[in-house]
């Protein structure tokens with residue numbers, strides 16, 4: 170491990186408090202991502218030295234604002250496994266984690282990484298517009314997928330039937346909220362991010378559908 174990577178992992182250890190077994194699963198995720206990153210661009214190459222804080226810890230922090238003991242968690246646009254595979258590592262054996270990823274290569278990565286981590290996930294290798302029909306969940310998450318207005322439209326089938334939405338956003342979170350309120354009727358709260366003082370997590374508490 171490079172010095173930069175080791176320092177970043179140590180920084181992540183100060184941010185997230187998980188069991189030794191969970192750390193082993195997260196190490197397996199990062200090792201799988203390193204193997205695949207050369208052939209499939211899973212995360213921005215300039216973030217690789219900071220993978221533990223920028224991606225792993227940033228994903229792990231979503232467990233705290235989630236409802237307790239969720240039975241099913243659906244992550245949309247999981248890409249290189251953030252946050253979905255990190256959630257699967259943390260809630261292994263307790264929560265059914267579904268990962269929706271329309272890119273076939275990335276979906277193949279998600280399946281292989283889950284195997285290497287020793288966690289069970291359901292990978293839907295298709296667009297969320299199709300995959301979510303008929304699904305229900307306690308939590309729906311999506312990171313770096315779309316502006317909040319579009320995200321609420323994609324996640325609507327789950328939000329409408331009672332899922333809590335957890336959407337990490339950057340410094341524009343409150344602007345995105347104001348914009349989304351023009352299109353949708355919902356109640357949401359903003360939570361601070363552990364990894365970026367300017368970022369916020371949007372927690373959608375209730376969702377009633379289109380505005381107006």
Ligand SMILES: C[S@@+](CC[C@H](N)C(=O)[O-])C[C@H]1O[C@@H](n2cnc3c(N)ncnc32)[C@H](O)[C@@H]1O
Nearest residue numbers: 246247248251269270271272296297312313314
């Ligand atoms: C910018 S990446 C973010 C990946 C990951 N969530 C992260 O934070 O690193 C967005 C991902 O969403 C996937 N995606 C885009 N539109 C989608 C859709 N409608 N349904 C499912 N996946 C989608 C893309 O293939 C891509 O892997």
